[in-house]
Amino acid sequence: MGRSVLGLRRSLAARLLPALIGIMIFIGLLALAAALAVDRAVESWSRNIDLGLTATLPDTAGAKVDAVVGMLRTTPGVAAARRVPQSEVATLLAPWLGSAAAAADLPLPVLIDIRLDPAIAIDQGALGAKIARMAEGARLDSHRDWIDQAVRLGRSLQAVAFLAVCLIAAAVAAVVIVSVRAGLAVEHDTIELLHLIGAQDGFIAAEFQEVVTRFAGIGGVIGTALALGAIMLLADLFGAAGATPLPKLGLGLQGWLALAGFVLAAILLARWVARLTVMLALRRMV
């Protein structure tokens, strides 16, 4: 049929529904993008950290350093061990001590960077104790505590983001229910007439469903455009802050597909809720 039988485009709070759905899709996309980015970041942190250890020796260790490096290189499970040059250590500590650290002849610790062979498990406790025996005051640091904390924070952020996505779905449903109910009230007499001339409930529900789908689609396009803009901007800011210890944030193909799926799911949800609301309400009519 060329024209909608009910004047729904006017009565469904026409300007408001696309805007509201657009806003919710925008927020939902940001929350979802954040959750996905954190997920990838956490994964890459734990992968990298699992492959590396750092041994810290006091600056007084002297010749013991070479002995420790030699011992490490012959330990099964260690792929490589390398003394970090003192100039690099100074650079690493510069943010905390200032660049004058080296010049000031401060006692800098000796760092040994250890790469692990992922195929062979090693007993870090035993290895740490062995190093401490060889050089007094030496520690083996796996960054595990730090990373565990970061992972826990990341997972919490993710849980909050997914909760937000669920709440947004509920809000989309609620907005659709409210505006469809309003439309049903405004069009009560017309709907009664349609019934009296032989319309099935499904015919009337289809009218609502089409209009709501179109409005949700408009909202989806607007919300997606805004969200893409915001995500690009954030990605740029993260990219610019290259000096931070933050890993590169990205979504990957799967992430982008998930975002598209979210928009599609929101539109289909609006469509389905519209139909259900109409069908339930019409059961009480003539």
Place this chain on the structure above:
Amino acid sequence: MVRFQNVGMRYGMGPEVLRDVSFELPPGSFHFLTGPSGAGKSTLLKLLYLAERPTRGMISLLGEDPTLLPRRRLPVLRRRIGVVFQDFRLLPHLTALENVALPLRIAGGREEEIVAHVRELLTWVGLGDRMEARPPTLSGGEQQRVAIARAVIGRPSLLLADEPTGNVDAEMGLRLLRLFVELNKLGTTVLVATHDRALIRSAERPVLRLDHGELSRPGREAA
């Protein structure tokens, strides 16, 4: 075709506006329904087009008891009943043509046939040049003819008309009556509620008279 047995009807908790109404419309018959304003004519028609349910009594309609039919089966029954509402009930944002085509589109007809059929009927009721007009821009009489066209477009088995000539001059009234008579000849059972004595006289059909919700002596209108 239609049988009422001791039908009573009240709106909500109000008084009974129809009391012990019993009558029968044989298939292919043509009756008038008359009576003073407020007698219950429109209410009786509402029971027939399934807009209201009786509060007591038995109704048989096109071989069905509508009070026992499940909701999902009502549309098919309603498509066999054409109604001219006293207040027309045209959809204001659709054109005359779209209004008349609505019952056919709802029933799922073929689009080209629908349009050809609707054009023919609108031309017959003298609206050939107003097909694209919307009801608010039509005169009362023109709206009435659109309403009549919508009621008869689906060749109903039962045609119910509530004051179908209230807004047209005597000549157009007779022309519309002839449309009903033609339809009746094709087998449609017709019931016309009206105050119009001239119309009743000209058609020489049996008359049901309602007074304060009660049906009195079915018979022909005395001249």
